[in-house]
Amino acid sequence: xxxxxxxxxxxxxxxxxxxxxxxxxxxxxxxxxxxxxxxxxxxxxxxxxxxxxxxxxxxxxxxxxxxxxxxxxxxxxxxxxxxxxxxxxxxxxxxxxxxxxxxxxxxxxxxxxxxxxxxxxxxxxxxxxxxxxxxxxxxxxxxxxxxxxxxxxxxxxxxxxxxxxxxxxxxxxxxxxxxxxxxx
Amino acid sequence: xxxxxxxxxxxxxxxxxxxxxxxxxxxxxxxxxxxxxxxxxxxxxxxxxxxxxxxxxxxxxxxxxxxxxxxxxxxxxxxxxxxxxxxxxxxxxxxxxxxxxxxxxxxxxxxxxxxxxxxxxxxxxxxxxxxxxxxxxxxxxxxxxxxxxxxxxxxxxxxxxxxxxxxxxxxxxxxxxxxxxxxx
DNA sequence: TATCTAAGGTGATCAATAACATCTAAATGT
DNA sequence: ACATTTAGATGTTATTGATCACCTTAGATA
Numbered sequence: 001x002x003x004x005x006x007x008x009x010x011x012x013x014x015x016x017x018x019x020x021x022x023x024x025x026x027x028x029x030x031x032x033x034x035x036x037x038x039x040x041x042x043x044x045x046x047x048x049x050x051x052x053x054x055x056x057x058x059x060x061x062x063x064x065x066x067x068x069x070x071x072x073x074x075x076x077x078x079x080x081x082x083x084x085x086x087x088x089x090x091x092x093x094x095x096x097x098x099x100x101x102x103x104x105x106x107x108x109x110x111x112x113x114x115x116x117x118x119x120x121x122x123x124x125x126x127x128x129x130x131x132x133x134x135x136x137x138x139x140x141x142x143x144x145x146x147x148x149x150x151x152x153x154x155x156x157x158x159x160x161x162x163x164x165x166x167x168x169x170x171x172x173x174x175x176x177x178x179x180x181x182x183x184x
Numbered sequence: 185x186x187x188x189x190x191x192x193x194x195x196x197x198x199x200x201x202x203x204x205x206x207x208x209x210x211x212x213x214x215x216x217x218x219x220x221x222x223x224x225x226x227x228x229x230x231x232x233x234x235x236x237x238x239x240x241x242x243x244x245x246x247x248x249x250x251x252x253x254x255x256x257x258x259x260x261x262x263x264x265x266x267x268x269x270x271x272x273x274x275x276x277x278x279x280x281x282x283x284x285x286x287x288x289x290x291x292x293x294x295x296x297x298x299x300x301x302x303x304x305x306x307x308x309x310x311x312x313x314x315x316x317x318x319x320x321x322x323x324x325x326x327x328x329x330x331x332x333x334x335x336x337x338x339x340x341x342x343x344x345x346x347x348x349x350x351x352x353x354x355x356x357x358x359x360x361x362x363x364x365x366x367x368x
Numbered sequence: 369t370a371t372c373t374a375a376g377g378t379g380a381t382c383a384a385t386a387a388c389a390t391c392t393a394a395a396t397g398t
Numbered sequence: 399a400c401a402t403t404t405a406g407a408t409g410t411t412a413t414t415g416a417t418c419a420c421c422t423t424a425g426a427t428a
Contacts, residue, residue: 186376186377187375187377188377227376227377228377230378230379231376231377234377
């Protein structure tokens with residue numbers, strides 16, 4: 001229909017990115033269509049290409065949005081408080097997080113598809129991993145970033161497997177085991 | 185063409201499953217088409233439905249094949265030797281494994297899609313996780329299966345993130361960190 | 369053993385859905 | 399005011415999982 005003002009266009013773009021960041025985590029990247037994203041953003045799919053050159057470009061930016069969304073758990077800046085970091089760890093391997101795909105950590109949800117995707121996707125994910133590692137190293141007073149990478153690997157792998165095996169006794173044992181034995 | 189014997193049909197089915205187990209790990213479940221699987225198996229895609237009711241059924245069995253493939257690293261039976269288990273762990277978080285998608289461990293490759301898939305998919309994956317956990321608990325003399333689940337989570341998460349961030353300094357630090365600090 | 373039935377595999381096709389291109393009308397800025 | 403720009407609607411093409419008629423023959427039956 002009609003043309004929108006510049007401010008409205010920026011809002012549209014933000015809505016598209018928010019919808020994409022939510023949908024790719026819920027249904028996967030390949031499982032998300034441009035039409036779905038646009039409908040979730042309140043538009044028809046034809047207008048999409050006024051905002052992004054391709055689905056691949058959208059996904060690259062949406063990964064960054066999802067990553068930033070996860071990092072908003074921490075106060076802004078490069079470091080993190082001890083409380084934030086311990087809360088991040090103890091909230092990670094939980095049933096609530098396992099169920100919350102739309103707003104969950106993008107690393108376990110997207111890494112496999114990102115590995116097969118474009119360089120831009122991996123760049124966006126790498127930025128998130130690097131920032132999270134810094135937050136954990138700082139907030140938990142770890143001896144180096146490698147310790148933070150190993151810790152993050154345990155959390156990510158635990159959540160991934162928990163979702164993959166589905167709800168039940170094994171998932172319960174896994175999630176409680178991670179939470180209980182990882183907290184340094 | 186002509187009708188095949190029962191033995192030939194069984195071979196065809198095995199070829200289809202082998203092709204599917206390879207392709208879903210390489211390109212993901214959604215990224216794999218029935219036609220591709222059949223071509224890889226040396227047939228046309230029309231004949232697929234003489235063997236399986238649907239792609240979903242194929243994938244459920246292909247996950248089991250991939251899982252069994254990974255478990256063939258261990259000697260048959262329920263337990264594992266110490267050598268097998270330590271070799272499994274020290275070979276897991278390596279660049280070679282990170283690159284070998286077609287024959288790699290299905291857990292980091294498929295869990296995210298399986299989590300969104302059918303119960304049968306999760307059943308197949310859960311069986312693999314359970315068996316691997318038993319092998320590790322036994323072979324490494326861990327104090328309980330929870331320890332094995334946490335170890336497996338670290339390996340799986342590390343490999344997943346390594347692939348997601350792509351080759352480079354961060355991947356190197358991550359893979360070497362996992363290998364070096366995980367070996368109990 | 370002769371016959372009939374049922375089944376494996378092919379290739380064409382279907383309906384649904386994907387990504388992407390084009391078109392139209394309205395808002396912008398000189 | 400008016401030419402330009404462009405958001406969003408409409409159309410087009412390609413691909414997907416699945417079904418089809420058909421040809422051939424393996425395997426059960428009498």
